[in-house]
Amino acid sequence: MTVRQMDADIVILGGGSAGTFAAINAKKTNPKARVVVLDKGPIETSGAIGRGMDALNIVSVPGYGTPEDVVEALTKVTEGVLDQDCAYVLGQRSLEIMKDLEEYTNRKPGDLFPLDDKGNYKASYLHPTEKPLYMAMDGEDIKRGLARQVRKLGCTVLDRTAAVKLLTKDGKIAGVFAFNIRSGKHYLIKAPAVIITAGCAGKFGMPRDGYLSGIYEFPGNTGDGYSLAYQAGAELVNMECFQTNLLMKDFNGPACGYVVIPRGGYGVNALGQKYWSHGYWSGDMFLAVWREFVEGRGPVYLKMDHLPEDTVKGLEKILWGTERTVRGQFHKQRDEDYRCWDSVEQGMEEITLCSGHSNSGIWVNKDTETTVPGLFAAGDCASVPHQYLTGAFVFGKIAGQMAANYAASAKREAPEIDAEQLWKETSAALEREDGLPVEQVEIKIRSKISQYMTPPKSDPLFQKMLWWTERIRREDIPQVKVADFHDLIKVTEVQSIVDCAEMAARASLFRTESRWGLSHYRMSHPQRNPEWDGKWVAVKKNMSTGEMELSKKDVPGYKWDYTKRLEYEYPKMQIDIGKGYVHPPNDTNDPWIVEKVVREGYDIPKRMVDAKEEEE
Template sequence: MNLEVINADVVILGGGSAGTIAAIKAKEKNPQATVIVLDKGPIETSGAIGRGMDALNIVASPGYSTPEDVVEALTKVTEGVLDQETAYTLGEKSFQVIKDLEDYTQREPGDLFPIDENGNYKVNYLHPVEHPLYLAMDGEDIKRGLAKRVRDLGVKVLDFTPGVKLFTTEGEISGVFAFNIRTGQGYLINTPTAILTAGAVGKFGLPRDGYLSGVYEFPGNTGEGFSLAYHAGAKLINLECFQTNLLMKDYNGPACGYVVIPRGGYGVNALGEKYWTHGYWSGDMFLAVWREFTEGRGPVYLKMDHLPEPTIEGLEKILWGTERTTRGLFHEQRKEDYRRWDSVEQGMEEITLCSGHSMSGIKVNKYTETSVPGLYAAGDCAAVPHQYLTGAFVFGSIAGERAVEYSKTHKAKPIEADLEKITEEIERPLKLEEGLSVQEVEYKIRSRISQYLTPPKSDPLMTKLLWWVDRIKREDIPRIKVEDYHDLIKVTEVKSILDCAEMAAKASLYRTESRWGLGHYRLAYPKRDSEWDNKWAVIQKNENTGEMTTSRETVPEHKWKFPERLEYEYPTFNLNIGKGYVPPKNKDRDPWIEEKVKREGFTIPKRIIPGGEGHE
């Protein structure tokens, strides 16, 4: 691998929503700064909004709602496990996001976002609170607008070049290692600051249809942000809170309840009955869906047939255009029509880790600072709960401005690492003569995640998942063989997925209660415990031993007193199935097999004798 050394002031790992706006804000604040964006693909189409977006799901719009309303909504859906200052910042700066997006896409008020007769941006109800916070958007071109602004400002963009390692010196960020997945060109970037904007852990559990590429999130989001932060020594929180995605069956794209529900649609069970009081993606709603299947009323559907024809036509424009262009073809091939109540079948298809739609990720404050000096995080990998696209823009902007200011007074320290050894380790799968395909290993860990981690959570299953993680790290990862640099990045992805699986299982076993509905429904502790109120479960790498550690931290004292729970309860089970048939007991000794063992001289291999060498 040829290695090019670059000096930079700010390096951004991920060119999606948060990454591109971070680059814009950093370069606008200091035009002389060297700002670099690293991404697996071209930034025009990378990230969760590569095709566009239909709404800002949480906005404080003057005339309708306030930043305090955002705090109330997020305090409630997180059940109090929240740094309220981040929620207030999200609401306070959400209006600037609206103006920025109109600027980047050169759209007038009323064109990109709806406005009312008074000129206010018109928001609708979605969250389980009495305040409208959902702002619709006709945003097919917003990612291209962001990318154009990034390039016009002179930001150095390394397309097809993801960052794969963060360097720290004396506990501070000192560099980034990246390579081009088409050419194999390596880059060692000396920098005092790095911004992680690498998205959610989209590829985590395996969707029930079994497709490796079938995910709700952007397929390139495989947890590198979580993994890179962990190995750099940063704290991660809420990794026990899973995003349990309710997706359109067999399509593995968004079922788009957030498009339909603010316009009058709702979810129903197989009997056509509404199964829950609201459609917001909080844990209580997912728990209600799980109940429908458990009690035999699944599948569930997204009902639209009662809506006026112009509304249905508008939904088709959004869902088949702005969201996923393949969705219309999918419905056409199945002869499905939104004018029938059961056209959009939904299923609990997968679990992921995300802060945009949930609350797991890298611990940050309202300034996007992590626990590692010089390291910032924004977007779906940064643990600002339920921040959605708005949060990616708000905190991406803050991260860009804070990082470029930090770089004025902090210069990159020398990288203390054996670069030759690191390069050899990264390229090792290319040099093996034979081995496992990376797809086989990815399927193995992701299928195990779905089997052993999917809520309701079982302690023995989660413990077994940790056994699998250790085994795959020891036996399978060293045997992966790839043919090119494109597949080489997939090895990094599999390692990231493994790290995230271990963190999620250990955090789940550490938090001895159930909370957030289905998100952390732990069968061994099937109710909330007040001892865990306002507490984070923290995952961090021990810098001395290299071990993964768990700890508990109290969230910052709440400034605003709002309800800290949703209106639901965990079910009580009565699974008594009777006595059952009791067969006669056989003798403990079997002379027949004992005689054959003695006569044939069979010896049990030492490696499988309990306690023997190599025993597993």
């Protein structure tokens, strides 16, 4: 099969929220730009909001919040480890993208977003601050609206086509290598600018229900963006900050506290008691959930039975429609009703890496530039913390604008790559006569991640995880056998998961403190260390040696002096379980077993033979 070559100005990896906004705004900035969008699925339904979305979780709108309020909230929940310029831009441009969404979906003010009696967009409280920064949204159709705009503007869309390698020349972006996961058509796309909008590492640890493809994230979110950026030499930060997902038990999907809490719901333990002061997805709240289980008050629930009937019906419409259509059936089969306090059981079902709901990602500045010239990143894979869907739109738009301007003046370099050889290496699993099923290797790495890396973090377990990543990379991945192109992409996904696991493990061991509540609760360093205030752990590949390098990187100087911590403390783990019975010692020299070893001709240590001879 011949490699198909294409020339482009901008290639966008991922057609989700950030990717579609990037494509639209790249074309608006330069209508003549050749924009190519790659996605593992059709862009109408791909990405984390393929079904639609019910809210923008962080905005600043007139009468309710300011960009500075967004900076204050994010400074607090990140405990000061952030670029405040990025947080300011997030708040500053949130109103702008709300107007964009109304335009792209042909919705009038008051239809897509709620208005108050003064005609202002009406925000609600969610964050652990005094300002309302949450904006409800009736957004079932927004992803399809964005896809229509992308195609209408003339972007080239390669659905079901995934990038497997970023191509560089002299340290700068030169293109992308990709293939179609149904037909196997593979592409060498030359371009001076690439925007990574590939989402988070959603498939990281193994969910408690054991299913490989959950419904919390887009199933293709396997950390490809993190891995592609790392392999191209870009810097990543906060990979030690885990997203410890509080999901609906057994459903492996969102419990949707962010839908319920702004409307008066809250979390309770098995005794019906509210277990924490707020419901925002920050590390202190996850630490509080972990405590409920450790101290025997789990499981925990999302309580709605006290809400007005009309509100409960409205929540059912959102949760069973915009969020997940199968959720209503799930509750029906279990005879669960939101009018009962314990109808939505929650569990800490998995860990992931994400900036949208947490802190970890490819380092970017406020202009979405990475440390590799020509490479931009936006959305859940980029380093703007707790940006949510708002950030995907805001920084997707900025990335499209910046990449279009960069590509217009960039020198075009031909990538130094043997495309046929690269395809041969990529498709090797198809050519093997026999080998390991790719699902078996995916189960193996993801199970190890959950077993060894789930917080609280243990140093010996993380060291063992590094042993496993090296072994799986060396022994298992080269032996995978697949039968079709769909499974071939899973091989690269497993490689991405292994890369992310190594980055997360090394970064966790490098940061000698605990921070962000449960997200980086390190048992050997169970308190915050002031030496790490305002510091990132940066992870980067040494392009000469191939080794992973870590360093301490200063965040930019703060422009606003806001609170840099949340109101919680780490528990003191002092468990006295008594003495225990000790039996009399046995003889460590066992002549019975030594005689059998000698008789069978095994090569045993000389000291064991000497001990046997002395006894005789």
